[in-house]
Amino acid sequence: MRAGGYDLIVWARRPETLEPFVAEGAVAAASVAELGVMADHVGICVVDDADVAEICDQLLQVMRPGSLLAIHSTILPESCEMLAARCTEAGINFLDAPVSGGGGAAAAGTLTVMCGGECEAFEQAKPVFETFAGTLVHLGDAGAGQCAKIVNNALMAANMGLAHAALDAAEMLGIDRDAAKxxxxxSSGRSFAFEVYARLPHPTAFAHGAALLSKDVDLLRASLGKSQIATELDMASGAFLNAAMGEQF
Incomplete structure (x- = not known):
């Protein structure tokens, strides 16, 4: 399978998820290490820092000098800084390149890709990223892409939290909730986050997305420490995220 003009090699913890790609001609690697040996450009998209560390520990032992490692997961910026240093020692180019847009944008090839790393690595990765990116931005050194992603997602969470509060306020004032939506x-209060919220029959319908946004708000809090800015975003998003994940106050 040639995806965007490139031969595609795939690996996943759940092999059944690879079946549609293999059916189209992609090569399934038997292990992470085999993937690292075979590929010149490796993109990782797993859930959190621990998962990224586990995968990279295997990859960095076998990837060739001059190849490129791209982290599409959303993790701590500091984790990417440490990975970049390890890659430099091994002669491997590195980018953190978290993405935004969801499954629809991935299928359409219009994801937003936020990149941090050396200019040389960005130029090397750019032709591959352009096969699935609508917006592709180089933001600075390793970790910069993660910083941008967690700020973006914290703002999304805060905006959804404000939408949640605004519609509760409308109901308290006797306005029909659907009419208010x-x-x-x-009107001037609209936003992308409000439109997402307005489509939900109940906050728990966003449970999966809320868990991911909550993780990213936690990453921002960890990165900013006891900052008033982090507190404000956390407070704006908290009630909605807890409601979406079914947590009780």
Missing amino acids: ELIKA
Whole structure:
């Protein structure tokens, strides 16, 4: 399978998820190490820092000098700084390149890709990223992409939290909730986050997305420490994220 003009090699913890790609001609690697040996450009998209560390510990032992490692997961910026240093020692180019846009944008090839790393690594990765990116930005050194992603997602969470509070306020004032949704979508209070929230039959319908946003808000809090800015974003998003994940106060 040639994806965007490139031969595609795939690996996943759940082999059944690879079946559609293998059916189209992709090569399934038997292990992470085999993937690292075979590929010149490796993109990782797993859940958190621990998962990225586990995968990279295996890859960095076998990837060839001059190859490139791209982290599409959303993790701590400091984790990417440490990975970049390890890659430099091994002669491997490194980028943190978290993405935004969800499954629809991935299928359409219009993801936003936020990159941190050396200019040389960015130029090397750019032709591959352009096969699935609508917006592709180099933001600075290793970790910069992660910083941008967690700020973006914390803002998304805060905006959804404000949408949650605004519609509760409308109901308290005697306004029909559905009518308020339609009004705000056509008025100055609208936003992408509000439109996402307005489509939800109940906050728990966003449970999976809320768990990911909550993780990213936690990453921002860890990166900023006891900052008033982090506190404000956390407070704006907290009630909605807890409601979406079914947590009780």
